[in-house]
Structures are given as C-alpha cells and as structure tokens.
Amino acid sequence: MNKIWIEKYRPGNLDGIVGQKVNVEKLRSFVRTGDLPHMIFAGPAGTGKTTAAMAMAIELFGESWKENFLELNASNNRGINVIRGHEDREGRMDGMVSVKDYARIMPSNARGFKIIFLDEADQLTQEAQAALRRTMEIYSSTTRFIFSCNYSSQIIPPIQSRCVVLRFRPISDAEVAEHILTIAKEESMELSRESAEAVADISGGDMRAAINLLQAVQYSGDHSPSKIYEIAGTAEIKEFDRALILALEHMDFKKASEVVDRLVIDRGLSGIDIVRGLHAAIRKSDIEPLKKTEAFMAIADAEFRLVEGGSDKIQLDYLVSRLVRIGSNFN
Ligand SMILES: Nc1ncnc2c1ncn2[C@@H]1O[C@H](COP(=O)(O)OP(=O)(O)OP(=O)(O)O)[C@@H](O)[C@H]1O
C-alpha cells in the first residue's frame, strides 16, 4: 500500500528528529534516567511534537510502546468527556477512551508508568482542564501526561506549574531543505537543491507541510522551483475560492468549514493564514459589491480577534458562520 509520506517518514527514534536540539537532548536524558516529568510541548504545527513524544515512547517502552502510549485529541471533544468519559445507565463507558479510563489501567512495562499524550490541549475548556488536574494527581504514580498545544499560555496555571515546558520552534529552512532532499533521494525523485529550497521557503518551518508539498510535486512530474510555487499557490487559491463560494453563494456552513479544516490540517495553515487567504480571494472575486463589503468587514473582525488571542478553530467557525449569514441576507 502507498503510505502517505508524512507517515512513511515519521522518525521512529529521537535521532531522526530534525532540529529541536534542546528538546531532543532533554528527552534523551529522560530516557536515560527511565523516568519522565509531566510535560507541555508547545509550538506551531508540523514541528515534531507528536513525533518526538512517539519516538521517546518507542525508546522507553520498546515493543510494547503502543499499549503504553495513548494519543487523545482534545479538540474532537472539547468538553470534559475526554477527561472523565461517559457512562451509560449501567455504568459502562460508551466506547470512547477517556483520560480517566486509560489512567486507571496499570502500565504493561518495566518502567512502571505509561504516557498519555493529549493533542490540542489548549482547546480544552477551563472546566475540563480543572478535572484533568485532579486526574493527574490521582494517577501520577502510573501515568505521565504530555500536553501538546500551540500556545502554553492557554493551559491553566495549576497544570503549567506541574509540567516541564518544551518549546518547539519552526524548523529552519536549511534543515527542512536538507530533509526534503533526503526523502526525495529515498523516493528516487530527481530534485535540485533550488527546488528543495523552494519547498522549504513555502513551508515556513512546518515539516508536515513541506513533506506534503513534496509528495504533490512528485505526482505532478515537473519538479522545477517555479512549478513548486505554482502547485503550492494554485492548490490553496482554489481552495479559498471554493470555501468562499460555498459560504457566500451556497450558504453551506458544513461544506465551507470542511474546506477550511482541510487547509488547516493538510496544508498546515494557521487561522491568520486562512483569514488572509480568504481576504485575497474576495478581492479577486466578482461577488456583488455590497456582499463584498460585508464580507471584508467580517474578515477584518476575525483577523482582529485572532491577533487578540482568540482560538483558531473557534474564530474560523465564527468567520465562516458570518459569511454564510451574509450570503443568506442577500438572497
Ligand atoms: N522535527 C521533525 N523532524 C522530522 N520530521 C518531522 C519533524 N516535525 C514534523 N515532521 C514530519 O511531519 C509529520 C507531522 O509531524 P508531527 O505530527 O510531529 O507534528 P506536530 O508538531 O505534532 O504538529 P501538530 O501541532 O499539527 O500536531 C511527521 O510525521 C513527520 O513526517
């Protein structure tokens, strides 16, 4: 089966992680001592947070790492259920593994603890974080928590103070280019250094975006820098146009927000990137002038809220909702 490259090339050990030297050094020292503190991994998308946690788990637990490492996504279920779990009337859990269920299970390894990796922990409500704090205390002898987030400031202080914070930085263009060349070689793909630099330049320190772009470039057959810029650009511009039409013309919130989600997940764009992309798309579009002006105001509003620290997901849903409403006001 053809595995997507971001998974195929996810490093299986700490040595394979590009950049993040200070963090990798720290994690290595924890592996050496055989014990971990609770941790917060803070930093932008595609810089190796999940990868580093998995690599460390593999080094700590070897073969049994999968039983001793649980990855949960807080934003699938923003509320408290991801922490406490649901119980039906007979007291059975409803199938979703919660932090608490998993924390209760005894570790199946010689280290005496297992790891819970909570992705997008900054999306958890305050209430859920408070519940989590108690869970951390109750199960601290057998469970270590790693919270992954974009900004550690969104984590409540009592949790922060129980954790060692590791900051993940955007990976340097030189390191991204080097890694892209290595993957290209592995895939027997002809790629010049200039082309690898173009991929790095577009990706802005996000290795996931870089590898995804490389794979798209391989499919296209033309590996020149100009083609690479074109692929990166046109793919996104088309998606922005589509999101705009779905929201403003079809008033289809579900579909429009799916397009936006894909831009975030697959292309690694931030909330601000999306707002700017939509702005550019509206400027070029031939949407009727009054509708346009209202859309600009909604965009400006969303940009302001994001800069002020609003969460990407909530503000993007807000923006798409407003665009849908503007669409319906004109029909
Ligand atoms: N530092 C790195 N070294 C090598 N590959 C990396 C690195 N960071 C990311 N990658 C590549 O990008 C993919 C996604 O990385 P990862 O899941 O670790 O990102 P993340 O920091 O957890 O992002 P998010 O905030 O979106 O969860 C990996 O499977 C791997 O292929």
Ligand SMILES: [Mg+2]
């Ligand atoms: Mg991750």
